[in-house]
Amino acid sequence: MLEASNLECVRGERCLFAGVSFRLEGGEMLALQGRNGSGKTSLLRMLCGLTPAASGEIRWCGRPIAQLGDEFRSELCFLGHQNAIKEELTPLENILSTARLAQEPLDEDAALAALELVGLLGREDLACRYLSQGQKRRAALARLVHEKRALWVLDEPYVALDRAATELVAGLVGAHLQRGGLVVLTTHQAVAVPAGNVRELTLGDDVALQQRL
Amino acid sequence: MLEASNLECVRGERCLFAGVSFRLEGGEMLALQGRNGSGKTSLLRMLCGLTPAASGEIRWCGRPIAQLGDEFRSELCFLGHQNAIKEELTPLENILSTARLAQEPLDEDAALAALELVGLLGREDLACRYLSQGQKRRAALARLVHEKRALWVLDEPYVALDRAATELVAGLVGAHLQRGGLVVLTTHQAVAVPAGNVRELTLGDDVALQQRL
Amino acid sequence: MRNKLINWFRYASPQTFYPLAGRMIPWFWGLAAIFGVAGLFIGFLLAPTDAQQGEGYRIIFLHVPASWMSMFIYLVMAFWAATGLAFNTRLSGMMASALAPTGALFAFLSLWTGALWGKPMWGTWWVWDARLTSELILLFLYIGFIALQAAIDDPRRADKAGAILALVGVVNIPIIYFSVQWWNTLHQGASVSLTRAPSMAAMMLWGMLLCALACWMYSIAVALMRVRVIMLERERHTDWVRALLRGKA
Amino acid sequence: MLSLIRAVIGRDLRLAMRRQADIVAATFFFIIVVSLFPLGVGPEPDQLRRLAPGVLWVAALLATMLSLPRLFADDHRDGTLEQLALAPQPLALIVLGKVIAHWLVAGLPLVVLAPVLGVQFDLAGDALAVLTLSLLIGTPALSGIGAIGAALTLGVRGGGVLLSLLVLPLYIPVLIFGAGAVDATVTGLGAQAHLSLLGALALGGVFFAPWPTAAALRVALE
Amino acid sequence: MLSLIRAVIGRDLRLAMRRQADIVAATFFFIIVVSLFPLGVGPEPDQLRRLAPGVLWVAALLATMLSLPRLFADDHRDGTLEQLALAPQPLALIVLGKVIAHWLVAGLPLVVLAPVLGVQFDLAGDALAVLTLSLLIGTPALSGIGAIGAALTLGVRGGGVLLSLLVLPLYIPVLIFGAGAVDATVTGLGAQAHLSLLGALALGGVFFAPWPTAAALRVALE
Amino acid sequence: MIHWNSLAEFLAMGRHGPYVWGSLLVMALLMVAEPMLLLQGRKRLIARLRRQHRAEAAERGQASAGDRSMANGSND
């Protein structure tokens, strides 16, 4: 389904990586590894079509994502370093308004159920700015509970989570894989995903541009 | 040296914890544990004197920290969830200006050495906004390399770091303990500190105020 | 000395203050009504016409008490704010918050009556002279205080922030009071002073003083009412509020 | 499509309510600027009357301009903008929603307040009516044009200043026709021509601007 | 102690340089407001001359006010403010440093530009001199007083507007004395009295304000 | 004793009637309105607190009966 060929990423004077290729089918997860600054986040943003690649191509179901445009984006769920929640709104309002913007009907009961699952029941009416670091991350991850889109791209989802929440998220990812979904994920922690086929890709040392002549 | 007795923390309608007491001597580390939102960050901020406790007292060398004021603060090094680095400045400028504000002379060589240790050499002249998440955290942690103050209070220092950097920070903490320093630290990851006496304190479930009668 | 302090702190606890305030409120309302009726009777029915200003001067019976109260309430508020910062007593912050709206009301009334007085006397509603401007600033300070406290969720933080603002604003009070001496302005100077013989008819003076007393009593009564509401709100988790509300059911 | 725009407007209005600041900010600034002027300039009614259209329109322009940087900055900082850009609907529609919400929050209150403030400047009835009408037509143009600038300067070093630098030249026609309409009424010339030019600007601003804005946002996210 | 203040000033200036925006923002805003007025009001030199002190001072006030929210907000957001509050030196000194840096970045350029802009309004030589002098004395007061407001509203719901609500009343005297000084010169009355009052305000603003500001910052961090 | 000869004269206040009565009216209105609003606010607050306390009592009854940490169901 998702196929990358010969991706290259250049930042400033540096080539972070080059010649990165992989192919991911339904039910498979790609675990991106690599040192801090090796370009994992940059690669994820390329896969989403947010940043263009210096060279190489990304295809979804055989067609370049740039061509697919909205068609590709309607299959994609991205969660970055930033939580994308509004500090002024409550977790409940956040999850509802995210769903509404994504044009996916989500009723309040379903939203509350998601919040209960991530352990925010009792805080659903507290503005997110008062939440602890981990609770904010949980509020952001609550989206995944009812997320049906095929490709999940998650950038260090486990950061700031405690053990229980980490396992919960790993469980959500596993369930998605079992449904036949695709996941691309980075993390520095060793977290086992309960189901699905996990492939690893390690980004190596970056190379200063002038050394690649 | 650091002594807390019967601390209580109230946030909004909730009592996060009550009756927390401990005593920490030189060379000892307190590892705070607890679920997301159990009040670890709040406790650390109390220990620094940033937030007043609802009740209870914190003493340093036998005297309440509120009385000690600057005397206590000159022994304290705090690193929170936030990195406290300026995105516009380079890592080198950041570490130098932090030292200058703390009125601790730090020459450029020492600063560069610290940056080399945390693996930012080669990025010392790149504005921090271009750094990756983990590199930003490394830039913030570079302060610890030359930090001689007795009490370190670190809030999830390992977040966003890769394995090598995590071990490095654990090593710095260990070295500090061996010098006779004190460390209070929270983390959700299982990271072993190479030296020093580690004590654990787990914060439990919070209680809604009305249930505490 | 020590004993007194303890005593004071006893009354500084909301639990003891609440019923005490409740018992005092009717008395202050009664006094306010008596003084108010007497003052207005003297001022509007008995007092003679002013030689220069005609009947329009009767606004003085409203304007001066309102102006005095607006300044005095600010001073009291700042006093509570300072004790709150210094001794960290719960009651202080509540008192300061309870006084602010009433102070703002009087500041507004001072401006309103002043403007209505200015039109016939000076021919204009408003001039940017020192007293008028500083009184307007007083109103803004009250509003700022209220808005600042309303914007902060945690009442203890709100109290402290408000206290700092109230204390900074205190400099404005002497400026209002002495502005007529420091700058020469359209506005009238002090006509009541302890050292000089009063420069106005005794009847006017009495009317004004009675009206001022009425405003005092009114302010105390309203502030006590408000502080009781604030106490209930802030102490809603304590036993005594629970018992109180249960008892009244 | 309409439901998407509605969702965006709803979300932005709810955020504005929650912050309160935003609703009041532009409005309050408008009031301040307008009322400070008599303070600094002196209170002669004749002079004030001649100043009125200029002061009110300049104030409206500044108030709108100041609220622009936050149009996308908050969404950018907390990652929401990436989510919006990854939504499977045209980004321009989302932008249109945000522009409308911006106008409701920052523009409409100015229109409502203008007659009240105009009275302070001793303006006559027909001049007041034209002033209000000109603001009603002109402020949407300000929001629309401003959005382009806000998107172009998003995350750029020195964004705020650059934004005014980009946007102001485009605002000046609105200012001239807007203040001109009121002036024309005061001098008895009739405001028709000025108002229809304003209307053209507003249509262009609201319906054309979202496209370049969306493109600029995609560039900002790269 | 001095070295601490120097370190704070140095850091803030460096940040301002790096951002560039900050240096230019207030200044640019000042220029815009001052130059938009003739556009909105019409170009009669007599009228403009009478407007000049008011317009310039109102513009200076607004420009300063707009740069205030960022005085502590950035440091608050990225955690630097906590570090400063935990420094073993009096927080008020650090605040003093920040106030001075703010004035250098946001106030001083206005003073430098004022004569140039004053010429546009056809002001005479002595009036220009008094205008510049009044701004030189008055702008530090604006920075100092503003710092209190910025600290009180830090991290508070609706910060920006609240900030203006708190700070503006305290700015009004500065505006009145400042514009008054120029007016007095134009009308031949002598600006002495106004200027010395301004001076008193400035001294109070710069040397008294850091204490309540520091207290307010500690409250904000709780 | 009484200074006025007729009600009309009293109401006219020597042609300053609107100003004097305008002042008195607004002052009286506001000074009546303030305690009214306070009383009303107090009544609403008490009703709200009663409701809250009742809800809490009910919740506490449930909580002591068993599961209290539903809010943190996902945790260990």
Ligand code: HEM
């Ligand atoms: C909006 C306009 C006005 C404001 C803000 C204002 C404010 C004040 C204030 C604050 C005071 C109390 C200060 C003191 O006792 O010394 C006061 C007192 C007084 N005002 Fe006004 N005033 C205004 C208009 C007027 C006008 C138009 C008049 C009469 C022509 C007037 C006559 C007086 C008198 C006679 C006193 C009593 C002074 C004394 O006995 O001490 N005021 N005003």
Ligand SMILES: Nc1ncnc2c1ncn2[C@@H]1O[C@H](COP(=O)(O)OP(=O)(O)OP(=O)(O)O)[C@@H](O)[C@H]1O
């Ligand atoms: N303008 C630039 N010049 C040089 N290097 C740059 C520039 N911009 C970004 N970089 C580098 O590009 C890399 C970005 O990496 P990215 O954020 O993708 O890392 P990552 O693998 O996600 O790291 P982490 O594990 O820390 O999140 C960093 O090493 C950063 O230093």
Ligand SMILES: Nc1ncnc2c1ncn2[C@@H]1O[C@H](COP(=O)(O)OP(=O)(O)OP(=O)(O)O)[C@@H](O)[C@H]1O
């Ligand atoms: N106004 C409020 N009302 C109710 N609860 C509040 C309020 N403000 C904060 N809280 C709660 O206080 C707690 C703050 O916890 P804190 O940030 O100390 O947690 P933590 O242990 O550091 O968590 P994490 O592991 O996620 O960093 C959170 O549970 C939060 O929901």
Ligand SMILES: [Mg+2]
């Ligand atoms: Mg990354």
Ligand SMILES: [Mg+2]
């Ligand atoms: Mg925490």
